[in-house]
Amino acid sequence: MVRDADRTRRRRRPKMTRRSPVKWLLKKRENPFGTIPWKEMYLMLPEEGVRATFPNTESCEARLASVRWPQGVQCLSCEMQDVSYIENRALYQCRACRRQFSVTAGTEAHRSRLDLRMWFIAAEEIITAYAEETGHHRLVGQSMAHRYGISYSATHRLKTTLTNSLSQPGGGLIGECVCFCALPVLRKPDLSPEEWDRMLSAAMYENRGARRTPHRRPILIPLEEPDQSLSQTDDLAKVGHALDH
Ligand SMILES: [Zn+2]
Structure with missing residues (x-):
């Protein structure tokens, strides 16, 4: 009896109609030249991946400081x-x-409880998803939250803030931090955008064999069950280490 009532309640629940920011952004970028900046950024990611290039928070902070203040740290x-x-x-x-x-004061990551390294890793994942146009299944909030070991709402905030920042010309501050390699292809001045897009795709395809893209990496699951007695900050510190494995 109780079970039947439960079932009816479940059936009556309205269908979720919330618009996913990723689909919305993909739609916005459906114009023929929309994927070019993402592909350019993808090809400028470090070959060995962001995880290996920035193995800890300190290396990420040093990188952010050098991008923010190329002439040396300046008082805000x-x-x-x-x-x-x-x-x-x-x-x-x-x-x-x-x-x-x-170092993060006044940036996208200002007052964020997430480790700066997580911002870098998420930036790589978002760039890869948009460049490969696989964002609709790679950037699903629940699966990202599971992989990163953070809450759904924290993932959502991270994803939207980063996507907006990476969409700026030059890729924004975090984009500049992670995309520092020279483009492997040269754009001739008379090249049409369609042809440039094709050239970038070809370079991506060639590179893909050499570069381990995030979706080929094993799915990252935190090693330990989160301890309820720990505060959220402690959990996040632990997750920072779990991301290494
Ligand atoms: Zn001062």
């Missing part, structure tokens, strides 16, 4: 370059105005 308030680094708090401090700031 007074723009002075007389800045010291407080190692145990991972903060910069301006010697002139005493302002303390982190």
Whole structure:
């Protein structure tokens, strides 16, 4: 009796009609030249993958700092370059105005509880999905959340913030951090966009054998069951390590 009632309730539940941001963005990018920037970014990703290039948070922070301040760290308030680094708090401090700031302050990853390395890895995954046009099944929120070991809402935020930032000309700050290789193909000035798109696809296809794309990597599952007694920050720190395996 109870079971029947449950079933009816389940059947009556309205169908989810929420628009997925990925499908929406793919639709927006259906114009013939929409995939070109993604393919260019894909070909500029490090050959050995983001995970191997940036093995820990410190390497990601160093990379972000060098992209943000190519002339040396600059204070966010007074723009002075007389800045010291407080190692145990991972903060910069301006010697002139005493302002303390982190490397992510004022960026997309500002105040994010996720590890900066996770942002880099997710950027690689998003670029690959859009370049290969497989975003509709690669960037599904639930499966991403499972792979990263974070909540669905955190995944959704990460994905939308990163997609918007990577869509900016030049790939945004995180795009610049992970896409640093020279393009393996040269664009002649008289080349039409369609031909350039074909050339990029051919280069991607050739490279694919050499590069292990994220979807060929084993699916990443956190090794331990999350401990309920731990705070969320501790969980995320643990997940950062789980991503290595
Ligand atoms: Zn200052």
